[in-house]
Amino acid sequence: MIKKRYVLNFPPQSGDKPLSYQLVKEYDIRINILKAEVYPGKRGSLLLELQGTKENIEKGVHYLIRHHVICEPLDKRIHFQEEKCIDCGNCTAVCFPGALTMNKTTWKLEFDKNKCVVCELCIPACPLKLFQIDFS
Ligand code: SF4
Ligand code: SF4
Structure with missing residues (x-):
């Protein structure tokens, strides 16, 4: 099990809840939301700490990217x-x-x-x- 922090940027009108649900259900990833800036009708941003196996986290991140979420490791944003x-x-x-x-x-x-x-x-x-x- 590893923990890794990611910054997610959601396109306008996308809700993050079904995507988060999939991460937990399909990839057995624990999610800790550390920061959220979400405005209705505008782009939303989240800082998440993901906990799971390295393989499942990679799969979960690819799942998010396939759903048009920009998803980058935190250290790339600092x-x-x-x-x-x-x-x-x-x-x-x-x-x-x-x-x-x-x-x-x-x-x-x-x-x-x-x-x-x-x-x-x-x-x-x-x-x-x-x-x-x-x-x-
Ligand atoms: S490194 Fe800067 S932005 Fe990050 S927690 Fe510390 S003070 Fe806040
Ligand atoms: S110069 Fe001082 S305040 Fe700036 S990063 Fe270095 S230790 Fe921190």
């Missing part, structure tokens, strides 16, 4: 200019899930993208504007 980071630690103070932490030995910033919940608080917190997140 753009961080790591090479410019000065390790000031400002972003760690706002990152409540602990995706951004300071290594207590090297005092370098560490970023575990698999813990990110796309709250986007690190974007204004970084004085060098090193974060960009493509969610919607």
Whole structure:
């Protein structure tokens, strides 16, 4: 069993519920919704954590793509200019899930993208504007 986070973008007028139901029923995938921005008649976006076997998650993702849902791993939606980071630690103070932490030995910033919940608080917190997140 693995856990993997994905950003889903639904086309207008598509409901996500039957698709989520299929993921659970057909592919035995557990779904944890971490963020949702869904507006009637407009494009909707979800951050999901999928838990299941690697094979079933891959099949489930292909199922979504076949149903016109844009489905990408979360780390592909986070753009961080790591090479410019000065390790000031400002972003760690706002990152409540602990995706951004300071290594207590090297005092370098560490970023575990698999813990990110796309709250986007690190974007204004970084004085060098090193974060960009493509969610919607
Ligand atoms: S968006 Fe930034 S602050 Fe929010 S959880 Fe992700 S890394 Fe942490
Ligand atoms: S706030 Fe910006 S410069 Fe400071 S540690 Fe975080 S990413 Fe690096």
